[in-house]
Amino acid sequence: MADDAALVAALQARDQRAYAQAWTELGPMVRRLVSRFFGPGAEPLDLSQEVFVRFFRRIDELRNPEGLRGFLAGICLGVARNEARRMRVRRWVSLTPAGELPEVSVPSSDIEARQAMQRLYAALNRANALDRSLYVARYLEKMEVEEVARAHDLSFGTAKRRLARATARLNRILERDAALVSYLDRSPVSSRAPVVADVPARLPAHIPLAGRPARAAMKERA
Numbered sequence: 116m117a118d119d120a121a122l123v124a125a126l127q128a129r130d131q132r133a134y135a136q137a138w139t140e141l142g143p144m145v146r147r148l149v150s151r152f153f154g155p156g157a158e159p160l161d162l163s164q165e166v167f168v169r170f171f172r173r174i175d176e177l178r179n180p181e182g183l184r185g186f187l188a189g190i191c192l193g194v195a196r197n198e199a200r201r202m203r204v205r206r207w208v209s210l211t212p213a214g215e216l217p218e219v220s221v222p223s224s225d226i227e228a229r230q231a232m233q234r235l236y237a238a239l240n241r242a243n244a245l246d247r248s249l250y251v252a253r254y255l256e257k258m259e260v261e262e263v264a265r266a267h268d269l270s271f272g273t274a275k276r277r278l279a280r281a282t283a284r285l286n287r288i289l290e291r292d293a294a295l296v297s298y299l300d301r302s303p304v305s306s307r308a309p310v311v312a313d314v315p316a317r318l319p320a321h322i323p324l325a326g327r328p329a330r331a332a333m334k335e336r337a
Contacts, residue, residue, distance in 0.1 A: 120180035127174055138167060144184065145191050151255045152195040152247065154236035162198060166191045182265065189266035192252060196244040231298040238288045238295075246281035253278055 122140070125133035145163045169190050177186050239247050245267075252258045252266055264274035289295060 119183040123174070123177060123180040123183055126171065127177075134171060137170070141184070141187055142167075145187065148188060148191050148251075148256060149195060152192070152199075152251050154232075154239070162194055166194050169194065185262050185265045188252070188256075188258070188262070189268060192248045192266055196248050199244040199247065227298060231295055234292050234295040235289070238285060238292065241288060242281070242285055245277070246284055249274075249278045249281045250285055253282075 122133060122136060126137060142163060145166050149162045149166075166187070170187055173190065177183065239250065242250065249263060249267065252263045253260070258266065260275055260278065261271055263269075263278060264271045267274060267277075269277065
């Protein structure tokens with residue numbers, strides 16, 4: 116985009132005004148991605164600051180201005196993975212001693228959606244940092260595989276293989292949760308509830324379960 120190209124040029128020229136512009140224009144994307152990585156209870160502002168510090172330091176590495184947002188997403192996911200490795204994710208998402216996510220404020224009609232979101236993040240908490248990063252980028256952030264590859268500094272083929280393995284591992288966890296599978300099976304793809312902390316309260320119905328529709332998967336397991 117022309118605006119992105121101008122912003123990249125200004126950042127690489129060390130124009131002080133460009134730093135504030137980047138924070139204003141790109142900050143919401145970074146905070147959303149952090150929130151989707153860690154779930155409710157995350158502190159996106161704190162991590163966003165670290166993301167932008169690294170982004171500004173590495174801006175000269177960006178050769179194609181059109182790839183600005185993917186470049187930033189890659190840095191953001193890297194910061195999130197490092198944070199997940201340094202600290203127990205349970206602390207970051209403020210799990211209760213029983214291992215559950217705290218209550219979040221959503222309309223009463225969306226209680227089932229909130230519970231499904233909690234179940235999904237409980238499953239993600241058991242994944243390793245790379246699996247979680249790939250899964251969040253592809254299915255929650257809805258990045259194309261090529262974008263996922265660039266964000267993780269992988270070739271297209273490697274990203275596709277690793278994403279398939281990560282999805283399969285997470286599917287094995289998700290498929291054991293009959294309530295979550297049932298919810299995903301019944302939710303229309305286009306359905307969306309109000310956003311809670313930049314994380315969709317209603318989960319996307321098209322999250323794959325081992326590449327099969329949820330209903331078919333459950334029938335095979337019956």
